[in-house]
Amino acid sequence: MSDRRHFLKQLALFGAAATTPVTFALGQNETSQVPTMEHSDGAFVVSHRQILRTPAPPRKITIPDVGEYQVLKGDFHMHTYFSDGQVMPKDRVLEAVDNGLDVIAVTDHLESQNKELTNGADRNRSYELAKAEADAKKLILVRAGEIATSEWHFNTLFLQDANAIASVDRNEWQKRLAISVEQGGFNHWNHPNWIDRTPDTAPFGLKSGEPMRFFDEIEEAFKNGLLHGIEIFNGSTYYPIVSQWCEERNLAPISNTDIHGTDWAVYGHQNPFRPMTLLLAKERSHDSIKEAFFARRTVAFAAGMIIGSREWVEKLFMSCVTMTVKPGILELKNNSDIPCVVQAGGASRELSALGTVSIYRSDSLKKLTVGNWLVGMNQPLEIALG
Numbered sequence: 001m002s003d004r005r006h007f008l009k010q011l012a013l014f015g016a017a018a019t020t021p022v023t024f025a026l027g028q029n030e031t032s033q034v035p036t037m038e039h040s041d042g043a044f045v046v047s048h049r050q051i052l053r054t055p056a057p058p059r060k061i062t063i064p065d066v067g068e069y070q071v072l073k074g075d076f077h078m079h080t081y082f083s084d085g086q087v088m089p090k091d092r093v094l095e096a097v098d099n100g101l102d103v104i105a106v107t108d109h110l111e112s113q114n115k116e117l118t119n120g121a122d123r124n125r126s127y128e129l130a131k132a133e134a135d136a137k138k139l140i141l142v143r144a145g146e147i148a149t150s151e152w153h154f155n156t157l158f159l160q161d162a163n164a165i166a167s168v169d170r171n172e173w174q175k176r177l178a179i180s181v182e183q184g185g186f187n188h189w190n191h192p193n194w195i196d197r198t199p200d201t202a203p204f205g206l207k208s209g210e211p212m213r214f215f216d217e218i219e220e221a222f223k224n225g226l227l228h229g230i231e232i233f234n235g236s237t238y239y240p241i242v243s244q245w246c247e248e249r250n251l252a253p254i255s256n257t258d259i260h261g262t263d264w265a266v267y268g269h270q271n272p273f274r275p276m277t278l279l280l281a282k283e284r285s286h287d288s289i290k291e292a293f294f295a296r297r298t299v300a301f302a303a304g305m306i307i308g309s310r311e312w313v314e315k316l317f318m319s320c321v322t323m324t325v326k327p328g329i330l331e332l333k334n335n336s337d338i339p340c341v342v343q344a345g346g347a348s349r350e351l352s353a354l355g356t357v358s359i360y361r362s363d364s365l366k367k368l369t370v371g372n373w374l375v376g377m378n379q380p381l382e383i384a385l386g
Contacts, residue, residue: 020237020238020239020240021236021237021238022236022237022238022273022302022303056269056270058097058098058099058100059098059099059100059270060100060337061073061100061337062335062336062337062353062354063278063316063320063336063337063338064319064320064335064336065319066280066312066315066316066319067315067319068282069280069281069282069292069297070280070281070282070283070284071278071279071280071281071316072102072103072140072278072279072281072284072289072292073100073101073102073103073276073277073278073279073301074101074102074103074104074105074140074276074277074278074279074289075096075101075104075105075256075257075259075275075276075277076104076105076107076142076144076155076157076188076254076256076277077105077107077146077155077190077231077234077254077256077257077258077259078092078104078105078106078107078256078257078258078259079106079107079108079109079146079258079259079260080092080106080108080126080130082108082125082126083108083109083126083146084109084260085108085259085260085261086260086261086262087261087262088129089106089126089127089129089130089133090129090130090132090133091262092104092106092130092259093130093133093134093137093139093141094133094137095262095263096139097137097139098263098269098270099263099270099274100270101139101276102139102140102284103139103140103141103142103279103286103289104134104139104140104141104142105141105142105143105144105155105157106126106127106130106141106144107144107145107146107155108123108126108145108146109145109146109148110123110145110146110147110148110162110165110166110176111147111148111166111170122163123145123162123163123165123166124143124161124162124163127141127143127144127162140284140285140286140289142157142158142286142289142290143157143158143159143160143162144156144157144158144159144162145159145162145165145166146190147165147170147173147176147177147180148170149170149171149173151173151194151217152173152189152194152217152218153189153190153191153194154173154177154187154188154189154190154227155187155188155190155256156176156177156180156185156186156187157185157186157187157188157290157293158183158184158185158186158290158293159180159183159185160183160184161183164179164183165179165180174220174221174224174226177221177226177227178224178226180226181225181226184290186228186229186290186293186294187226187227187228187229188227188228188229188230188231188252188254189218189227189229189230189231190231190234190256190258191231191234191235191237191258192212192230192231192239192242193212193237193239212239212241214245222249222251227251228251228252228293228294229246229251229252229253229254229293229296229298230242230245230246230251230252230253230254231254231255231256232246232253232254232255232300232307233254233255233256233275233300233302233303233307234255234256234257234258234275235256235257235258235259235275236303238302238303238305238307240377240378241377243307243374243375243376243377243379244376244377246309247309247376250296251296252293252296252298253298253299253300253307253308253309254277254298254300255275255276255277255300255301255302255307256275256276256277257274257275257276272304272337272353273302273303273304274302275300275301275302275303276301276302277298277299277300277301278298278299278300278301278316279292279293279297279298280292280297280298280299280312280316281297296309297312298312299312299313299316301338304339304372305372305373305374306338306372306373306374306381307373307374308374308375309375310375310376310381313373313374313375313381314375314381314383317340317370317373317381317383318383319335319336320334320335320336320338320340321333321334321335321336321340321351322335323368323383323385325361328360328361328362329358329359329360329361330344330358330359330360330361330365330368330385331356331357331358331359332351332356332357332358332359333355333356334351334352334353334354334355334356335354336353336354337353337354338353339351339352339353339372340370340372340373341370341371341372342357342359342368342369342370342371343368343369343370343371343380344359344361344365344367344368344369345359345360345361345362345364345365347359347360348371361385365385366384366385367382367383367384367385368382368383368385369381369382369383370382370383
């Protein structure tokens, strides 16, 4: 049984309170030669041969348009040396281009900057440094930042000035979110299993081993129009219950890396399981991406899984997969780089990226289940067959 199928089988065992860790297969594309030694007059002369990495072009992620919308690939939770990351802003741009992304947001912490670089003053500096490289590489860059308290972490996207938020006390997080909204910002709740809270003082909150829940304080922020999305996937952790929260409140599901180290160290080279958010945008532009976020046209893509609302996941599938009915056979052709695990008539088949598969079709076969495309908490996509 493949790792992906085993993961999907195990996924059904997790309940609403679960967070699911996902291990990414790391790999790198390189060739090397062992140093050789030649004997000469009682001494060994060592020849150090250069380690050569196999040249690789930027990853290309093929996903067809969904009706009038282009499918853009993005990562909206990334850190640099300007807060607690380990690389410079332009390196995040180069990594994103290498991974085939269309858009990123550098979300350095607004309350704790690397004073060695910024003197604790300008929270826009990492964006400005990344912007020059992004423009040169034709990558769309969103001005953003992370708002963090001991209880909550949020990313705020599409800012005009990060300093206006940073000037407010970090404990007044709702006021910070409100300033973002005034600037036209989109706010999403990060890694909702966060447990770094003081257990014996109000508001108490999530403790280690305690089920995840939609906190009263988060509900208040939502009702005040300060919350627009939630991370359903962060780094290597998946939160099934976020599907339910997003459906109930019309919030956008987001999938991010929250990367701090180098991309090579965390994922290896062009790892296909790397988290990203798919945006159904009218065009490849900053403003169109912003419009897609606020219209909730987001789909999470990570660890070989697609996760989102039924409407957009089903439309994405119908654009990616061509179904052809032949005598006794249903032929499926994948026109995308998104894998599918299809189940029909009790049989499960893997429809690989840009691959084809044929399924025996009896008169009783009325639906196709896509096990790794999820439209609710542990709920796979079902496609009716006419």
